[in-house]
Amino acid sequence: MWNQLQAYYGQHFVTSSDTPEHFDWFVTENQERFGIKKSVLSEKEHALLKALFKECGDETLSSVQQQWKQLLGGEPLTFDTPPSYRFLYFFLKGAVKDQHALMEAISSFFSEQAIILLLSPTEGIIIESMYEQDVPYEEIKTTLTADFYVELDLFIGKWQQELATSKRIYEQERALFFQARPHLVAQNVYFQEDLLPALLLSQVEPVIDSFLTELIPQDLSNDRELMHSIHVYLESNRNISAAAKTLYIHRNSLQYRVDKFIDKSGLDVKQFKQAVAVYFALLRQMR
Numbered sequence: 001m002w003n004q005l006q007a008y009y010g011q012h013f014v015t016s017s018d019t020p021e022h023f024d025w026f027v028t029e030n031q032e033r034f035g036i037k038k039s040v041l042s043e044k045e046h047a048l049l050k051a052l053f054k055e056c057g058d059e060t061l062s063s064v065q066q067q068w069k070q071l072l073g074g075e076p077l078t079f080d081t082p083p084s085y086r087f088l089y090f091f092l093k094g095a096v097k098d099q100h101a102l103m104e105a106i107s108s109f110f111s112e113q114a115i116i117l118l119l120s121p122t123e124g125i126i127i128e129s130m131y132e133q134d135v136p137y138e139e140i141k142t143t144l145t146a147d148f149y150v151e152l153d154l155f156i157g158k159w160q161q162e163l164a165t166s167k168r169i170y171e172q173e174r175a176l177f178f179q180a181r182p183h184l185v186a187q188n189v190y191f192q193e194d195l196l197p198a199l200l201l202s203q204v205e206p207v208i209d210s211f212l213t214e215l216i217p218q219d220l221s222n223d224r225e226l227m228h229s230i231h232v233y234l235e236s237n238r239n240i241s242a243a244a245k246t247l248y249i250h251r252n253s254l255q256y257r258v259d260k261f262i263d264k265s266g267l268d269v270k271q272f273k274q275a276v277a278v279y280f281a282l283l284r285q286m287r
Contacts, residue, residue, distance in 0.1 A: 012037040026053035082129035086159045093151040095121040141188045155190045185286050215281040229257045234279045
């Protein structure tokens with residue numbers, strides 16, 4: 001079989017390459033690895049090779065990528081890391097056929113120091129160092145969705161320094177995101193602080209759920225424009241000017257809406273504790 005594949009694909013059949021990302025890689029029962037250039041493989045041929053051999057992707061990884069993959073997989077490794085780093089998780093809502101193009105698109109947002117791993121056809125992780133500057137996180141989701149026609153979620157974990165705890169933190173952050181995910185309000189990127197309200201709301205008792213549902217009078221709850229304005233106002237740290245800019249309205253118009261809400265609900269969202277209560281009630285409505 002080996003000789004037949006070599007004869008059929010000629011120069012496109014390799015056992016190693018300086019550009020491994022241009023090949024699909026397989027391993028035989030005898031642990032012999034070979035790659036065939038992606039550009040010459042049809043979908044049927046690729047499917048047949050997958051049926052005959054085990055497909056493997058580690059050949060396309062750099063040594064640093066392999067170290068991180070092994071570490072997150074449970075192997076106790078030690079290697080040099082930046083003084084401070086964090087995990088950026090991306091979860092695709094469908095597989096992308098051209099995974100190499102996807103990785104290149106993601107790489108374009110970061111410096112060469114960032115480590116990017118595709119852990120499955122629909123999930124990956126970026127190890128971002130503290131040296132990254134001005135990464136347009138908000139643009140990553142919109143760009144990938146437009147280019148690859150696939151929805152995705154992007155979650156940014158906490159900064160960390162110790163390599164020994166990285167696997168535990170990776171598993172913890174990933175698990176918490178999946179637990180919170182069904183209760184999150186749609187946005188381009190999620191941070192740690194976005195998870196806690198969603199996690200708390202996912203576990204509230206019926207009596208508390210009823211309290212939150214009835215906190216805001218029904219006539220106000222039915223006013224979607226007003227509710228959205230108050231939500232943006234609270235998300236903007238109760239800064240009228242910043243919220244008005246996000247809503248594309250004049251600050252006086254937003255001030256009128258805030259005053260209207262306070263007057264009709266009896267809940268002063270300019271006060272911290274009352275603002276927190278209203279924020280949770282709004283999140284409950286938006287679930």
